[in-house]
Amino acid sequence: MTIHMVKLSVGSEDVDDIANWQARYLKTSPNPMHFTRMFPKRAEEILRGGSIYWVVKGAIRVxxxxxxxxxxxxxxxxxxxxxxxxxxxxxxYAQAKRPFQGWRYLKPEDAPRDLKSGEAALDIPPDLDTALKNAGVW
Structure with missing residues (x-):
């Protein structure tokens, strides 16, 4: 079984901030990295196709x-x-996420779906996004 991780991107205002941070990192390394003190107990499951979902301004966005x-x-x-x-x-798609420390596991069925090619990446407030989805207009 695959499992994902979710983590706050502290200090990021938007996804472009993450891209810029990682572009600087890629000048000295072939892959971006993040260091944490705790080693995930479910590392094998993560390495079976898992992703890290970044929370920016109260919502998973990338x-x-x-x-x-x-x-x-x-x-x-x-x-x-x-x-x-x-x-x-x-x-x-934006998915609201309350603040937390460290990282958390995220089941595949609980992860937001990827935006398809050509779909707009609107950074609307997560509550509005949820309301539009529930109303069937989004």
């Missing part, structure tokens, strides 16, 4: 496939977990 999870050490010798991502950012 995802990236996780291509590797490895143990590394920081400059002070402490163990860290490196999440290695595919460089491609895939826009998703």
């Amino acid at each position: 995802r990236q496939r996780i291509v590797d999870i490895r143990q590394e050490q920081d400059s002070e010798g402490r163990d860290m977990c490196a999440l290695v991502f595919d460089p491609q950012l895939v826009r998703t």
